[in-house]
Structure formats: structure tokens, C-alpha cells
Amino acid sequence: MSSTGVNPAAVNVLGRQESTTESSTSLTLAALDANNALVSDSLATLSSEAGYQVVDVGVLAIRGYKSTVNRWQPLMGWLESQIPNSYFRLHPLSIEELAKGVETEALDFVITNPGQSVMLARQFSLSWLATLRSPINNGAAMQVGSALVVRADSPYQTLQDLKGKRLGIVSKNAFGGYLTLVYEAQLKGIDLPDFVGEIIPLGFPLDNLIYQLGAADKPSDKSPSLDAAVVPVCQLEQMQAEGLIKLQNYRVLDNQAPAGFHCQVSSRLYPNWSMAKTNRATQSLAKQVTQALFALPEDSPAAKAAESAGWTTAVSQLAIDQLLKDLDMHPLQTPWWQRAWQWVKLHQHWAWFVLTILVLLNVYHFWLEYRFSRRGRELINTQRQLSENRALLEHAQRIAIAGELGASLSHELNQPLAAIGHYCHGAEVRLQRGTSPEELQSVLTLIQQEVSRADSIISRLRNLLKKRPVSKQLLYLHQLVNDTAPLLAYELEQHHIQLSTNVSGEAYQLPLDEVGMQQLLLNLLKNAADACVQRQQSEVDASKPYQPTIDIDLRYQEHKLLLTVTDNGTGLTEDANLLMQAFYSTKSEGLGLGLVICRDIAESHGGRFSLETALSGGCQAQVSLPRKFDGAPA
Missing domain, CATH: 3.40.190.10 (Periplasmic binding protein-like II)
Incomplete structure (x- = not known):
């Protein structure tokens, strides 16, 4: 430090301060004040006796205590040489300590980089005096980056x-x-x-x-x-x-x-380091310091130690303000919730309006949730009732089919009953002739076969009429066809309708609803027979005799099973989609449920049901069932 114009007592005090503080490794303001405790009393006595003023200068120590003292202590000496009866005391501080020193007014001046200068200036009352000029940028004040x-x-x-x-x-x-x-x-x-x-x-x-x-x-x-x-x-x-x-x-x-x-x-690059006055320093002292800074020659030891080319007027901090604002770090920026609260206070009528809308929307939301929940329960109850009603309709339709098949069933039962009667009469005649009971064993066996046949017919009818939950078991579909077709044998024979069955492919079992599939087959065969009878009654061309036929084609394919029932009757008189609507029928006494039930039974097995015009001019109904590979093999 230069001793020009400085009292020797101040020089001795400074020497003691430097030797004390250079041995310290702490940068805290409290530690520095403790290190300066030995000189504070001497400076106070000197100030009161000789009119000396002690000026505290805080500097941001970016490279540690020693480097900060080496860089800025010569500037303190220059200021003392330019301002009589003054002693400038240097305080190397961290970012937090520098802010605390300004807040508590423990400092008269601060020297810091541009970022910290903006942060301090926007929080505390600081007056910026001068900015360092860069020795490596043609003397400009832009050197921070x-x-x-x-x-x-x-x-x-x-x-x-x-x-x-x-x-x-x-x-x-x-x-x-x-x-x-x-x-x-x-x-x-x-x-x-x-x-x-x-x-x-x-x-x-x-x-x-x-x-x-x-x-x-x-x-x-x-x-x-x-x-x-x-x-x-x-x-x-x-x-x-x-x-x-x-x-x-x-x-x-x-x-x-x-x-x-x-x-x-x-x-x-951004503005260089700057020096500012705090509230503790007087305006007259700030003026003297500013004049001393501007008077510092760029080749002086103090300027070279500060890595500068002297000082110039304080540079605008606009670029730094913009940087901190874009990074959402500006000290004047408030949190979003504070800005929102300020807007609410300035626009209370709009705030109340928005709040009312939000409350109404929440009320409406809860009301919709309540209505949706209630409608959901009602929908579940309705679906359950529809399922029950559909089961009742299917049962009613099965009963109606059984009534229509009465004549056929009567014919089927008469055959085994008549045979049983003949066998019994023959056995009686043989007994009268002296035939031994052992010789009648074959007749009794035939009687037992006819009884089983009649029982089988009655069992099929009972299963068809029985209302029971759907259960599936592994079955061969061609066996169901063979068991179901005889129920219509009498009606087909009465109207001279030829029924043919063709089975192709290697047969395999599928999980099937036995009663449901029998009902589907009966519906398809009954509709085909009715179509053939209707064409017979309307046929007028005697030169071309009409032979009604119904073909059942069953194909066991690798991935699916196809059941096709084709007749050469009157064909489709309406659109297929319309015919498969519930309660729509072209028959005067029809319920309009047969095709609907066929479609539902096919879909319940994961399959599809379709209806279209056959190449022969009649109708072709097809059921496609996917193969279940986990089923038992044929």
C-alpha cells in the first residue's frame, strides 16, 4: 500500500492487520472482524484524535483470501493516497457473506462481479460508481464470461x-x-x-x-x-x-x-467488475472515491494488480438483467403463486367469476358421477332382466317347436311301440306252442332294444324342453346331427323331402352346448322344410316336377368347423339382416325368434352365423365354429 499522504500510525496499524489476516484461512465476515479486532481500537483512537475515517470495502473472493488481497489491496492504497485522512479496510468475502455485509450495513463499498452486482442491487439500496476496464479488450468494460x-x-x-x-x-x-x-x-x-x-x-x-x-x-x-x-x-x-x-x-x-x-x-461477454456504495457511506465520500477511481492510471500498480486498465463510468446491467430473467433467477421475479395472488387482488370480480365457474363445474361433475352410477346400476338390472327374458323366449320357442313336431314324435314313438306289441304277441303264441323260455330270449332282447329306442326319443324331447343353465361338453357335431335329424323324419317323409348328410375331414370334438346346438339344427331344418313345402304348394309347372331336397354339409377343417344347411325351397324373400332381427317373421304364425336364437347360439360358441341365397335358388344357412386345440382329439 502506498504511504503517500498517510499518517505513519495508520501505516503501522495496516502492517499489523496484513500480518494478521494473511495467516487466516477463513473468509467469513465474523472471522475477518475478529482478525481486525486488534486494529479496531487503534483505528478508533486514531479517528477520534486525528480525524481519520475507516472505510470498509467488501470484495468477492473468487480465488481465496490471499489472491484477493494481492489483487485489491493496492487499490485500497491508491484510494488512501487520493482521499486524505482515510483508511480503507479490505474484506475478502464469499457470495453469501457479501450479501450479509450489505444487508447489515457492515460495509461502506462493495466490489463484485456483474451477476452478484445485479443480485445485490435488486435487493438492497446500492449506488454503482464505476466499472473496471479490460486490459485485454481494448479498454472496454466487457470482460466477464x-x-x-x-x-x-x-x-x-x-x-x-x-x-x-x-x-x-x-x-x-x-x-x-x-x-x-x-x-x-x-x-x-x-x-x-x-x-x-x-x-x-x-x-x-x-x-x-x-x-x-x-x-x-x-x-x-x-x-x-x-x-x-x-x-x-x-x-x-x-x-x-x-x-x-x-x-x-x-x-x-x-x-x-x-x-x-x-x-x-x-x-x-458481460460487464466487468463494478464498485458500489452502500447506505452506510456518505455521498461526499462516494464522490471522492469515484473521482479517485477515474484518476487511476491504467499503467499504475493498482490497475495492473486488479487486472484492469483503470476504471470507467458504471456500465448498464440490462444484459445481465435479461440473463437472470430468462433463467428465472432475477431477484425481482416473484413465484407464480405470488403473481397469481396479485392478479386476483387486482381483478377480484373476474376471480370470483372463475371461482364460481369452478365450483359449479365440480358440482356438475359430482352430479354426473351420481347419475352415471345410478344409470349403471339400472343398466345392469336391465341386462339381467333381458337375459332372463331371452332365456324364457328360447324356452317358449323350444316348446313351440316341440308342438310342431308332435306328429313326427308320435310317428317315431308308434314304431317302437308297435314293434313291442308284435314281439309280445309272437312270444305269447310261442309259449302256447310249448316253446321253452330260453328260446324266447332273443325276442326279449328285441323288445328291450325297442324300449331303449322309445326312451331315447322321449329323452331328446325332454332335453329340448328342459330349461337349464348352459353347460358345454366335448361332443362330435355330426353325432348331434344324426340324433336331431330323426325328430323331423316323419314331416320330411310326409312331404317327400329328401334329406342328405355329408361329413368330410377328420372328425374332432368341440366343447358344445348339446341342447343349444340341437335347437339350432332343428330351427335350420324346420325352416328349410317349410321353404320346400311352400314351394311345393306354389309350383304350377307340371312339366318340370319339383323334388324338394335339404343338404347338410359338415366339414371338419384344421382351424374351424363349417356346418351348412342348403335347401331348394322358395329362397330368401327379405334381406338377411332383417330376417335375423328379433320378432320379425315372414310366417303368419312365426315368433320371429328362430334365426335370432341360431345367431346367439353360434356366437356363444365363438362362431358366426350367416344366411344367403343358394346357387340352386333356395336358401343357404352356414354356421362357422372355431376349433379349440385344447379339446380332446378324435
Whole structure:
């Protein structure tokens, strides 16, 4: 420190302060005040006796205590030489400590980087006096930015190569050590915190960031803990000038240094460090300090130590305001809920309107939920009633079919009964002739066969009329056809209708509803017979005698089973979809349920039912059933 115009007592006090504070490793404001406790009493006595004023200056210590003192203490000496009867006491502080010193008015002036200057100025009453001029940018006041540093032998060439990598920074609030690079990445469409794998804040001093890259300047057996580091602009060049590193061991990614700027930088440049007055300092002292700063020669030791070309008027902080605003970090920005609350207070009528709409919408929503729940229960009850009614209709239709088949059933039963009567009469005659009972054994066997035949006919009729839940069992469909066709034998014989059955393919069993499939077959055969009879009655051309026929074609295919019933009757008189609607019938006494039940039975087996005009001019009904490969093989 220069002693020009300074009382020797002040010089002795300063010497004691420097020797005390240089041995300290703490940057806290309380620790510095403790270190200065020895000089405070002397300065107070000196101030009261000789009219000296003590001026406290807080400086952001980005590289540690010693480097901060070496950089800014010569400036304190210059100010003392320009302002008589003054002693400028330097306080190297961290970001948080600097803000606390301004808030508690423990400082008269602050010197800090642009990011911190905006944060402080928007929270506390500060008056910015001057900004450093850059010695490497033609004396301009723009010198703050970020350098994205990697090792020279690393494979990374641009910021995009650091996806998922480990990035070291000073702090997430550091302006030149982090925020400027985050903003630069954001302008490129990259969300840096999510883009890299991990962000590691190492704090001050900044030198540790370079050392953690693991270059040859500081060899270590451990693998490098960082893939890249963000440091303020000119940090590399300054450490090389101090002999701490070799610049060729490192590279700066995405260098965009302007012409004439002698440091590598990965972001755009922002205003240099600035000095501001707090509420504690007087206006007259601020004027003297400003004049002293402007008078500092650019080649003076104080300017060179501060890495500057002197001072100039305070530069606009608009670019920094915009950066912090875009990063949603500006101190004047309020949380969204506070902004919403302010809007509500300014527009209460609209707020009440929106609130009323929301309440009404919620009430309407709960009302709809209630109605939907009630309708759902009603729908379930309706579906259950429909199922019951459909079962009743199917049962009624089966009874109607049984009534129509009465004559045929009577004919079928008369045959075994007549045969039983003949066998009994013959047995009686033989007994009268003296035939032994053993010789009548064959007659009794024939009688038993006819009884079984009659019982089988009655059982089929009983199963058809029985109302029972659907149960499926493995059956051969061609056996059901053989069991069902005889129920219509008398009616077919009476009208001279020829019935033929063709079975092709290797037979296999399917899980079938026996009663349901018999009802489907009876419906199809009865409709085919009615169509043939109707054509017989309307046939007038005697030269071409009409022979009614019904063909049953059953094909066992690999993946499905096809049942086709074809007649040469009158054919379809209406659209097939219309005929398969419930209660629609072309017969005067028909219920309109036969085809509907056929379709439902086919679909209940996972199959399909179709109705179309046959090539012979009659009608062709087809049932397709998918094969179940887990069923028992033929």
C-alpha cells in the first residue's frame, strides 16, 4: 500500500492487520472482524484524535483470501493516497457473506462481479460508481464470461459432447463460473443441468476446478473426478502467468473470443467488475472515491494488480438483467403463486367469476358421477332382466317347436311301440306252442332294444324342453346331427323331402352346448322344410316336377368347423339382416325368434352365423365354429 499522504500510525496499524489476516484461512465476515479486532481500537483512537475515517470495502473472493488481497489491496492504497485522512479496510468475502455485509450495513463499498452486482442491487439500496476496464479488450468494460475447460487429451470437442458427463462448477449462483454458460446453452436449445450427468459445485478457490480435471500439472494416482469444468474467463491464462499450470494441457470448448480479446471464452461477454456504495457511506465520500477511481492510471500498480486498465463510468446491467430473467433467477421475479395472488387482488370480480365457474363445474361433475352410477346400476338390472327374458323366449320357442313336431314324435314313438306289441304277441303264441323260455330270449332282447329306442326319443324331447343353465361338453357335431335329424323324419317323409348328410375331414370334438346346438339344427331344418313345402304348394309347372331336397354339409377343417344347411325351397324373400332381427317373421304364425336364437347360439360358441341365397335358388344357412386345440382329439 502506498504511504503517500498517510499518517505513519495508520501505516503501522495496516502492517499489523496484513500480518494478521494473511495467516487466516477463513473468509467469513465474523472471522475477518475478529482478525481486525486488534486494529479496531487503534483505528478508533486514531479517528477520534486525528480525524481519520475507516472505510470498509467488501470484495468477492473468487480465488481465496490471499489472491484477493494481492489483487485489491493496492487499490485500497491508491484510494488512501487520493482521499486524505482515510483508511480503507479490505474484506475478502464469499457470495453469501457479501450479501450479509450489505444487508447489515457492515460495509461502506462493495466490489463484485456483474451477476452478484445485479443480485445485490435488486435487493438492497446500492449506488454503482464505476466499472473496471479490460486490459485485454481494448479498454472496454466487457470482460466477464465463462470458459468451458477440458483436458487437452480428452475426446470432447463441443458442449454437445458432454451429455451425461461430470461437470465441475464454482456454485450454482456463480455468474462467470456457471450462469453465463447455462444461459449460452439455453440459447442453443440445451438445458445444461439435465443435459450433463452430474454437476459438482466445488466452491472457492477456483484453482481447484482446474486441478480436479486431473491434468499433468497436478499428477495423482486417482482417476480424474471431473470431465469438464466451468471457470471465469481468463482463469486459465492467469494461472499460467502465475506458474500454476501449463496452458497446453487444457482446451476451452466452443471458443468465441472477440477480435483483440486475448483470453478464450465459451460464452458472450458481460460487464466487468463494478464498485458500489452502500447506505452506510456518505455521498461526499462516494464522490471522492469515484473521482479517485477515474484518476487511476491504467499503467499504475493498482490497475495492473486488479487486472484492469483503470476504471470507467458504471456500465448498464440490462444484459445481465435479461440473463437472470430468462433463467428465472432475477431477484425481482416473484413465484407464480405470488403473481397469481396479485392478479386476483387486482381483478377480484373476474376471480370470483372463475371461482364460481369452478365450483359449479365440480358440482356438475359430482352430479354426473351420481347419475352415471345410478344409470349403471339400472343398466345392469336391465341386462339381467333381458337375459332372463331371452332365456324364457328360447324356452317358449323350444316348446313351440316341440308342438310342431308332435306328429313326427308320435310317428317315431308308434314304431317302437308297435314293434313291442308284435314281439309280445309272437312270444305269447310261442309259449302256447310249448316253446321253452330260453328260446324266447332273443325276442326279449328285441323288445328291450325297442324300449331303449322309445326312451331315447322321449329323452331328446325332454332335453329340448328342459330349461337349464348352459353347460358345454366335448361332443362330435355330426353325432348331434344324426340324433336331431330323426325328430323331423316323419314331416320330411310326409312331404317327400329328401334329406342328405355329408361329413368330410377328420372328425374332432368341440366343447358344445348339446341342447343349444340341437335347437339350432332343428330351427335350420324346420325352416328349410317349410321353404320346400311352400314351394311345393306354389309350383304350377307340371312339366318340370319339383323334388324338394335339404343338404347338410359338415366339414371338419384344421382351424374351424363349417356346418351348412342348403335347401331348394322358395329362397330368401327379405334381406338377411332383417330376417335375423328379433320378432320379425315372414310366417303368419312365426315368433320371429328362430334365426335370432341360431345367431346367439353360434356366437356363444365363438362362431358366426350367416344366411344367403343358394346357387340352386333356395336358401343357404352356414354356421362357422372355431376349433379349440385344447379339446380332446378324435
